[in-house]
Amino acid sequence: xxxxxxxxxxxxxxxxxxxxxxxxxxxxxxxxxxxxxxxxxxxxxxxxxxxxxxxxxxxxxxxxxxxxxxxxxxxxxxxxxxxxxxxxxxxxxxxxxxxxxxxxxxxxxxxxxxxxxxxxxxxxxxxxxxxxxxxxxxxxxxxxxxxxxxxxxxxxxxxxxxxxxxxxxxxxxxxx
Amino acid sequence: xxxxxxxxxxxxxxxxxxxxxxxxxxxxxxxxxxxxxxxxxxxxxxxxxxxxxxxxxxxxxxxxxxxxxxxxxxxxxxxxxxxxxxxxxxxxxxxxxxxxxxxxxxxxxxxxxxxxxxxxxxxxxxxxxxxxxxxxxxxxxxxxxxxxxxxxxxxxxxxxxxxxxxxxxxxxxxxxxxxxxxxxxxxxxxxxxxxxxxxxxxxxxxxxxxxxxxxxxxxxxxxxxxxxxxxxxxxxxxxxxxxxxxxxxxxxxxxxxxxxxxxxxxxxxxxxxxxxxxxxxxxxxxxxxxxxxxxxxxxxxxxxxxxxxxxxxxxxxxxxxxxxxxxxxxxxx
Numbered sequence: 001x002x003x004x005x006x007x008x009x010x011x012x013x014x015x016x017x018x019x020x021x022x023x024x025x026x027x028x029x030x031x032x033x034x035x036x037x038x039x040x041x042x043x044x045x046x047x048x049x050x051x052x053x054x055x056x057x058x059x060x061x062x063x064x065x066x067x068x069x070x071x072x073x074x075x076x077x078x079x080x081x082x083x084x085x086x087x088x089x090x091x092x093x094x095x096x097x098x099x100x101x102x103x104x105x106x107x108x109x110x111x112x113x114x115x116x117x118x119x120x121x122x123x124x125x126x127x128x129x130x131x132x133x134x135x136x137x138x139x140x141x142x143x144x145x146x147x148x149x150x151x152x153x154x155x156x157x158x159x160x161x162x163x164x165x166x167x168x169x170x171x172x173x174x175x176x
Numbered sequence: 177x178x179x180x181x182x183x184x185x186x187x188x189x190x191x192x193x194x195x196x197x198x199x200x201x202x203x204x205x206x207x208x209x210x211x212x213x214x215x216x217x218x219x220x221x222x223x224x225x226x227x228x229x230x231x232x233x234x235x236x237x238x239x240x241x242x243x244x245x246x247x248x249x250x251x252x253x254x255x256x257x258x259x260x261x262x263x264x265x266x267x268x269x270x271x272x273x274x275x276x277x278x279x280x281x282x283x284x285x286x287x288x289x290x291x292x293x294x295x296x297x298x299x300x301x302x303x304x305x306x307x308x309x310x311x312x313x314x315x316x317x318x319x320x321x322x323x324x325x326x327x328x329x330x331x332x333x334x335x336x337x338x339x340x341x342x343x344x345x346x347x348x349x350x351x352x353x354x355x356x357x358x359x360x361x362x363x364x365x366x367x368x369x370x371x372x373x374x375x376x377x378x379x380x381x382x383x384x385x386x387x388x389x390x391x392x393x394x395x396x397x398x399x400x401x402x403x404x405x406x407x408x409x410x411x412x413x414x415x416x417x418x419x420x421x422x423x424x425x426x427x428x429x430x431x432x433x434x435x436x437x438x439x440x441x442x443x444x445x446x447x448x449x450x451x452x453x454x455x456x457x458x459x460x461x462x463x464x465x466x467x468x469x470x471x472x473x474x475x476x477x478x479x480x481x482x483x484x485x486x487x488x489x490x491x492x493x494x495x496x497x498x499x500x501x502x503x504x505x506x507x508x509x
Contacts, residue, residue, distance in 0.1 A: 025297050025329035027376050041189035050402070051432060056204075057349065058368035065328070080314045136181070137192070138199040145181040163179055169191065174397040 017073035020064075028067070032060055035077065038149045039084045041139035045130035046088035046123075049116055059084045070160060078151025121171045124165075129164025132157050188508040210344060265311035267295045268392075284310045287322070291409060298335055299328035300348070332369075339502045342374040342389045351381075359391035364401075372398075377442075388414065397438045406432055413439075417448075425450060433483045441476060445469050452479075459483070 013034070039059050043052035049142035062083050070079055122133055133147045143161060147154045179185040181192055199252040216498040224304075265283070268276035278292070280283070286308050293301040298315050307322020316336045328335045328346045335346040340359035344351075345368035355361035363372055364386040372379040372387050374394030382388045388396040388411070396414040399407045409423035420441075428436055436455045440448055452468045455461060461482050467475035 023297070025299065026294070029300070029327060029329055036206070037204045044202060049382075053381070057383045060349075060367070067291050112201040118195065118198055119202060134199075137195050138202050139204060140196070140200075142184055158182060165192070167180060168195075 004144075006123050013076045014073035017070065018077050020066055021070070021073075026105065028064055031076065034082070035080055035149070036060075037139045039080060039137065041135035042081055042084040042131050042150075043088050043143070044119065044138055045134040046085065047091050049090075049119060051091055055084075067112070075151065077149045081150045097128045118168075118172065121168060124171065125164055125167050128141065129160045129167065132160035133164045133168065136161055177430060181485075189279040192445075260475055263313065264270060265313065266298070266315065267293050267301070267311050270294055272360050281311055281313045284308065299326065299346075301326050305456060319353060319355055321355050321357050323352065325352045326350065328368075339389060341391050342372055343396050345371040345373060347371060355389075359389070361389045363389065365386045380434070381439060385434065390414070397442075399433055399435050403427065403429065403432055404434065410435065421447060421450070425454040426455060428458065434485060436478055437476075440479065445471065455479070 013031070015026045016031050016034075020025075020031060020067075027115070035058070038140070040052060040056055043055050047055065063080055068075065070163070119138075122130055131150065132143075132146055135141045135150070136143065141149065143157050144154060146152070147157045148156075152160075180189045183337050263281045265281040267279045269279060270276055276294065285291070285303070287303045287305050287337060289305045291303040293303060293311075295315060301317070303309055304323040304325075305448040307324060307509070308320040309324065310320070310323065312318065315330065315334055317337065318338045320340070322335070326335065326337070326346060327350045329349055330346070332347040333345055337344040339353070339355055339361065344353055344363060344416045350364070350366040351368075351370050353361060353365045354363075363370060363373040363381060365381045365383050365454035367383045369383070370381045372381060374387065374389075377394045377400050379387050385398045385400050385401075386407075387398045390396060393416075394412070396409055401407060405427040406424060406429075409420045409427060412420035413424055418431065424435075425438040433455060436451055436458075439451050440455070443451055448469050448471070449465075450482070452465055456465075461483060462476050462478045464472075464475035468479065491504040
């Protein structure tokens, strides 16, 4: 399966959404391929890595169930992003108080532990900056791709990346 | 602002590049169908970490002769069967620029290269080179050996893959199944849920988890590969080393609740006590300790619901109630 992580074309999205709404599951599969990385990046901006892995499929199942309610097919990306954010916030609300902090450690994998430490710092940034940073630095999307996928203006994404990166660097600098 | 941060243009900013490199460990992992290692060839299944676990399970010569005779009879029956036209399976082999090729139900495919199989409204199945697979009717496949990646959008329960020892039921939507010639294998679930069944023995595997199938014992206990210590202990436990239960419980974390739930279902009453107590340390459980020890299905439902993996009512929309079989002595195998 070849995944398409390029810049999403709204027209192509609209055609796929229309086909999926008409019952073409293969078309929904194509939408999944196009947007899996975006959903993962948004989830990572709000929940630990292990939860993002779990929630990824929930988001697409919800999208599939509610696809009929999407009136503007070209807005699929922004609509899906909203579902992903809702899933992440819902996970926060249901978080069990007795869960140990080390639940989220994925095992003796040093590179991943280091990455999770950086992700923890991203989680401490203002909410507006987190998604742009995870989509850019973790998932590897460019600024224009983020804007097109999530439904933000390029200027907003540019500001979020700039300010967010500055704050992240300050947080990661060794304290005297 | 750095152009590199915006659109990756120009010379990479060293600090940004370092962050990218670090954070790449958390990046979304696309399904491996297009880049899966070619671990199979036409002659034999080469050493794979999963398959190495089962090298001791050789069959005796008399059994092999009996199997050979059976295989000869089966081949003769198959030859006779091809004289009659077969119904279409509903699946096609993607042909690139050429028209897709329809596959008849019952037709045995030995993949000379990676094949992409499609069915409208059901999903896609990527079959790795060297795999042997036979589509039946009603989107039911028989995998004899090899590696397949399923990406299914059909409603839960419609797409099924049978192996010599277990049945894999898709509950939506993406997984990989590897199987060696003897029927030992590994199921890994990327998204959705998969049920792994062999008679009364069932495993429910969520996204991010894996489950072994043993040619003799059937489906093992699901586990998260990220929980490496637990996975190692679990392999021993599934192989019949009941002494490994303590190590499983010691290394289990809250994220391993689905593993402990499966052990609860399969354990002896004495073992259930320890498993329930450990699970209760990890996540809040309803007060059903005595009922769990007695093996009451309603208590198992209550514990399952506490895992927050979907309410049991949802599961019963496609599935019968949990099996009510009492575990035999020396269970957990």
